[in-house]
Amino acid sequence: MWKSAALDRRAFMRAAGAGFLAALGPRSLYALERADAVFASGFRAPDGTYGIATVSERGEVIDRIALPARAHGLTYCPATGRGVAFARRPGTFAMIFDPAGRAAPVVIHSPEGRHYYGHGHFSPDGRLLYASENDFDGNRGMIGLYDATDGFRRIGEFDAQGIGTHDMTVSDDGRYLLIANGGIETHPDFGRTKLNLDHMEPSLVVLDAKTGHVVQRHTLPETLRQLSTRHLDIDGEGHVWFACQYEGSRNDLPPLAGYFSVGEDLTFLTLPEETTARLANYVGAIAINRRDAIVGLASPKGGAAVLVDAKTGRVIREDSVPDAAGAAPSTDGIAVSSYRGDLAGTRSALAWDQHMIRIA
16 A cells, blocks of 8 residues: 555654664755655765765755665565665675664675666565566576575575567566566676677566466567666556666667566557657656555656656656656656756756665
8 A cells, every 4th residue: 555655754764763863964854754655765976986875855965875886676675665776787786774874884796697677566465575586607697585684695586588688577466577678688708898789689577476487478479679678567457567678779769668467468558659659769767656646757868757657658748757767656657866956846966866765
């Protein structure tokens, strides 16, 4: 059930405890007390260092945690109150942090021959952390399994059944792992260079969360082979929404988002041509506001944010957001941050990174 913003803030402050609140400066404490919702995002500071910040819906920074290098995606577990920031590809670290300050951050590393793809998700009970990884010599995506009850010790892995495994999430009931294989081959010896744009293999995969067995695997039609399936979120009806980045001609107007349910085929979202053009064939982040049944799409390349009705597929609103980065459900639709440091009309000295999450 979707909680109200006031409950989100109260839950966060209650979980944080007096010690955390006492450690906040007056401005940060004031920002937290006024916050309708609290988000977390990676950032780059003016001095070139990186970190994670908790930030209010008004764009006011509440607290900061230093990172060893740039992060990409984050995930948060309501059951345990812990978050994770994953290194930007081809990084090899992930930092587990407690946004309420009750425990010191913990840094884990991918095993030899692997690097993180920048995303992951907790099991609903918080006992397992799943992380998208690249077996770069084997040219295959993997899902690493980490025991959150034992120092995040790596206890196994599942084959993601594709290459360029990027975002992944878990069904609400914990039964399924939902995976976006972007289809792009990379290797750390070549940095972030995309090695197979002429023969990409994007796919969307459902795995059994207990066994790793394939439940369903969607490949894209030949005409959309250069449509990299990148990011995921789940709506209140259980539909898995996916967002894409197109590696073909800039003059093409491919579908940039869609959805599916376990046991059903893909449905591509039909956007007006001018909306697809505005997104510049690139959706960098997707977020669902379950309460309002709204899908948010953010494009840094297009400098745009688009809101879509999850039930009808109709475009509700389009906004110009230069360098649009993260997207997360807010108390009023979808909140969008920017690489310039913008959020909710407030510009921070911190440059927000590509993804943002809402924490309770």
